[in-house]
Amino acid sequence: MEQSTLPVAPYRELTLPAVVLGGTIGIILNVALIYSALKLGFAISGSAIAALIGYVALRGRSWRGTIIENNLNQTIASAIITAGSGVVFTLPTLFLLKSSGTVADFSPWPLLAAAIGGALLGVVLIIPLRKKMIEIDRLRFPTGTAVATILRSGSAGVEKVRLLGIGCAIGAGWKLLMISGWLHWPGVIESDELSLNFGLLPAYLSAALYLSPMTFASGLLAGRGGLSFFLGGVAAWWIISPLVVWAGWPTAGLTGSGLADFIYTSSLRPLGIGLLIGSAAMSMLLTMPIILTAFRALSHALPTAAATQHTHPQRTELSAWVLLAGLLGAVVLLFLAAWTTADLPLWRAGLATLVGTLWLGVAGLIVAQSTGMTDISPMSGMTLVSVVLMMALLNGQIVAALAVGIAISVAIGQSADMMQDLKTGFLVGNRPAQQQALEFAVSWIGVVVAFVVIYALWQGGSGGSHGFGPNTPLPAPQASALAGVIEAVQTQQIPLDKFVLGGLAGLLMELTPLGGLGIMVGLAMYLPFSVTLTYGLGCLTQIQLERRQGYAFSENILVPWAAGLIIGEALIGVGEALLRMTIG
Amino acid sequence: MKPYAAPLTCLFGLLFALTAAAKPPLAAGEWPDTLPHALAGCGVAVLGLWFWRRQPHPLWAESSPAEEEEQLLAAGGRLEPCLAALQALQTRLPTLTVTAMAAELEIFYTRHLLPLSQTHKQFMAGVAQEQGLERLALFSQAELWINRARSAAGDQHQAESLQSLEKATASLLELQRLLNGTPP
Numbered sequence: 177m178e179q180s181t182l183p184v185a186p187y188r189e190l191t192l193p194a195v196v197l198g199g200t201i202g203i204i205l206n207v208a209l210i211y212s213a214l215k216l217g218f219a220i221s222g223s224a225i226a227a228l229i230g231y232v233a234l235r236g237r238s239w240r241g242t243i244i245e246n247n248l249n250q251t252i253a254s255a256i257i258t259a260g261s262g263v264v265f266t267l268p269t270l271f272l273l274k275s276s277g278t279v280a281d282f283s284p285w286p287l288l289a290a291a292i293g294g295a296l297l298g299v300v301l302i303i304p305l306r307k308k309m310i311e312i313d314r315l316r317f318p319t320g321t322a323v324a325t326i327l328r329s330g331s332a333g334v335e336k337v338r339l340l341g342i343g344c345a346i347g348a349g350w351k352l353l354m355i356s357g358w359l360h361w362p363g364v365i366e367s368d369e370l371s372l373n374f375g376l377l378p379a380y381l382s383a384a385l386y387l388s389p390m391t392f393a394s395g396l397l398a399g400r401g402g403l404s405f406f407l408g409g410v411a412a413w414w415i416i417s418p419l420v421v422w423a424g425w426p427t428a429g430l431t432g433s434g435l436a437d438f439i440y441t442s443s444l445r446p447l448g449i450g451l452l453i454g455s456a457a458m459s460m461l462l463t464m465p466i467i468l469t470a471f472r473a474l475s476h477a478l479p480t481a482a483a484t485q486h487t488h489p490q491r492t493e494l495s496a497w498v499l500l501a502g503l504l505g506a507v508v509l510l511f512l513a514a515w516t517t518a519d520l521p522l523w524r525a526g527l528a529t530l531v532g533t534l535w536l537g538v539a540g541l542i543v544a545q546s547t548g549m550t551d552i553s554p555m556s557g558m559t560l561v562s563v564v565l566m567m568a569l570l571n572g573q574i575v576a577a578l579a580v581g582i583a584i585s586v587a588i589g590q591s592a593d594m595m596q597d598l599k600t601g602f603l604v605g606n607r608p609a610q611q612q613a614l615e616f617a618v619s620w621i622g623v624v625v626a627f628v629v630i631y632a633l634w635q636g637g638s639g640g641s642h643g644f645g646p647n648t649p650l651p652a653p654q655a656s657a658l659a660g661v662i663e664a665v666q667t668q669q670i671p672l673d674k675f676v677l678g679g680l681a682g683l684l685m686e687l688t689p690l691g692g693l694g695i696m697v698g699l700a701m702y703l704p705f706s707v708t709l710t711y712g713l714g715c716l717t718q719i720q721l722e723r724r725q726g727y728a729f730s731e732n733i734l735v736p737w738a739a740g741l742i743i744g745e746a747l748i749g750v751g752e753a754l755l756r757m758t759i760g
Numbered sequence: 761m762k763p764y765a766a767p768l769t770c771l772f773g774l775l776f777a778l779t780a781a782a783k784p785p786l787a788a789g790e791w792p793d794t795l796p797h798a799l800a801g802c803g804v805a806v807l808g809l810w811f812w813r814r815q816p817h818p819l820w821a822e823s824s825p826a827e828e829e830e831q832l833l834a835a836g837g838r839l840e841p842c843l844a845a846l847q848a849l850q851t852r853l854p855t856l857t858v859t860a861m862a863a864e865l866e867i868f869y870t871r872h873l874l875p876l877s878q879t880h881k882q883f884m885a886g887v888a889q890e891q892g893l894e895r896l897a898l899f900s901q902a903e904l905w906i907n908r909a910r911s912a913a914g915d916q917h918q919a920e921s922l923q924s925l926e927k928a929t930a931s932l933l934e935l936q937r938l939l940n941g942t943p944p
Contacts, residue, residue, distance in 0.1 A: 187919070244911060328910070416782055
């Protein structure tokens with residue numbers, strides 16, 4: 177039998193090329209995605225593109241780079257990009273409020289400190305959550321799984337590469353078709369949605385499919401685990417919505433899509449936010465002992481195992497002291513930001529910091545679990561609640577509330593996206609401590625880049641201001657919406673009744689023997705039904721295929737194909753963002 | 761009482777509560793006049809929930825104590841062939857080319873590790889939470905090292921792959937010891 181030769185060089189992991197490449201990709205994509213978020217209103221994950229570039233640049237033809245090295249490159253890039261996306265939905269709001277005269281001039285430094293604090297808190301948060309969501313609950317994290325498929329594509333066999341390629345081509349081709357507008361068909365295909373009304377069903381049933389291969393693929397990857405999300409959407413739109421109409425509760429005279437919009441914005445979405453908060457709070461209470469025990473169990477078990485087998489014990493998690501230091505540092509930054517941006521008593525700034533940090537844990541759990549199950553993050557809803565909460569605690573001081581809001585937004589965004597990277601790391605066999613240390617080290621870069629770009633874009637407007645916002649080429653839809661919410665809070669127009677009652681139902685749902693029910697139903701009510709339906713179609717397809725073909729088919733055929741769909745759509749999305757940035 | 765009565769009562773109560781809560785209030789900042797209905801729905805849900813959680817085998821729950829006992833026995837049974845296959849693989853791998861080694865690892869992953877991974881929570885069954893999580897942590901650790909071995913083999917790095925497999929075996933042996941209740 178042929179003997180192989182052992183390479184003399186150590187296995188490549190954290191190398192200078194990986195750090196430089198990850199940093200460069202992270203900064204470039206951060207700029208592009210900030211521009212895209214201000215233009216289109218949503219951010220796109222850059223993990224897949226970082227992994228693909230890494231695949232070519234690090235492994236290349238010489239085949240020297242390794243899968244773990246590429247995973248670290250992608251982790252660095254993603255940490256930088258994600259931190260920026262947390263800033264872009266919040267900081268521009270302050271500029272818009274300043275231009276409307278709602279707030280006076282403000283200094284960027286406390287805001288920057290808060291955002292860096294948020295970046296650190298985000299990393300602190302994901303470390304205990306990783307054990308629960310990746311090792312215990314085994315959530316799918318569709319993008320994380322897709323990226324792992326790219327990283328391992330060179331070694332996973334020809335068949336898997338072929339399936340990945342086919343999926344990627346379909347995802348990319350479909351996204352291009354949607355962007356081109358060729359499929360636009362008034363009344364049937366509009367705004368990336370295929371209407372299923374057929375002129376027969378009432379609009380308040382919201383029967384439409386979101387034509388996104390990525391969403392369908394996320395359902396394929398989730399399978400049975402995503403059913404509660406799908407059923408939650410069905411209950412919201414096919415039971416609650418018709419009952420609301422039947423009872424005559426909507427404003428008189430509303431019909432068609434106006435009626436559906438009313439039910440969504442004034443009832444289902446705020447109730448969904450309440451459900452998310454209530455169920456996450458209960459989930460936090462129920463799982464805190466598990467998270468703490470998991471830490472203790474790991475620290476006891478591994479030295480024993482290593483000692484028994486005389487293997488080299490390697491730290492797989494960051495030390496608790498590093499976590500504590502990160503937590504304290506971040507909390508101090510947050511406190512200073514809240515205290516220095518407004519004329520507040522010390523106790524009030526301290527209370528806001530304490531509540532903000534606790535809320536961050538709850539919100540982080542919500543977005544991480546939602547992303548783990550569905551790939552969809554309810555980040556804008558959580559940011560909205562954060563700002564409302566902070567305005568209440570900080571006596572209506574908008575700048576101080578937004579300073580803490582920026583921190584929370586950055587942190588919860590990271591808890592979702594970094595968890596995807598940690599999932600990828602688990603699937604390719606990377607040590608989490610290595611990834612977490614890198615995330616600690618580089619995520620602040622994304623915040624600084626985001627601040628510089630947003631300030632530069634604002635000052636690029638006529639007369640050195642108004643570079644983005646309504647009636648400009650960069651309408652900043654999310655920031656405009658948040659500005660609208662803040663103005664509504666000032667006039668007491670927040671649907672607090674829905675948040676409280678939804679929260680109560682969420683607490684109860686989380687107590688049922690069905691794990692994670694509240695968060696999934698809450699997310700289904702929070703999102704447009706078209707997304708839930710497409711996702712549900714993916715879940716049902718996976719369940720049927722697995723029933724007929726077995727789980728090996730699901731893992732070996734469906735996973736690479738679905739990963740390809742996700743990557744294909746993501747690549748075209750990033751390409752579109754870059755193109756828009758170039759041509760303006 | 762039928763086993764589905766309690767869960768359906770709970771879910772119906774929640775649906776009723778959410779429907780009542782969906783009514784927009786007359787003025788912003790006020791409560792809708794359906795508040796008593798929403799609270800009554802929550803009350804019904806609490807009642808259903810109480811009976812649901814008291815069921816010996818809660819319907820639709822992830823597991824029950826009796827099932828956990830069975831799972832615990834099954835866990836030990838399933839781990840043994842996986843461990844034996846891993847140890848056999850370990851002795852065979854150094855004689856193979858790295859490409860063949862990568863292929864063998866993929867076969868081992870699909871045939872032996874994946875089925876265990878799909879039912880990983882069985883390692884937590886029937887024991888106290890701390891013990892269960894210790895077992896799960898060991899299994900996850902083994903899975904991570906096997907994933908690393910697969911990656912390293914794909915990277916043509918035989919030494920790293922073999923070293924990772926040693927660590928995976930160590931973790932699985934420790935897990936087996938815990939499942940069998942033998943002293944260290």
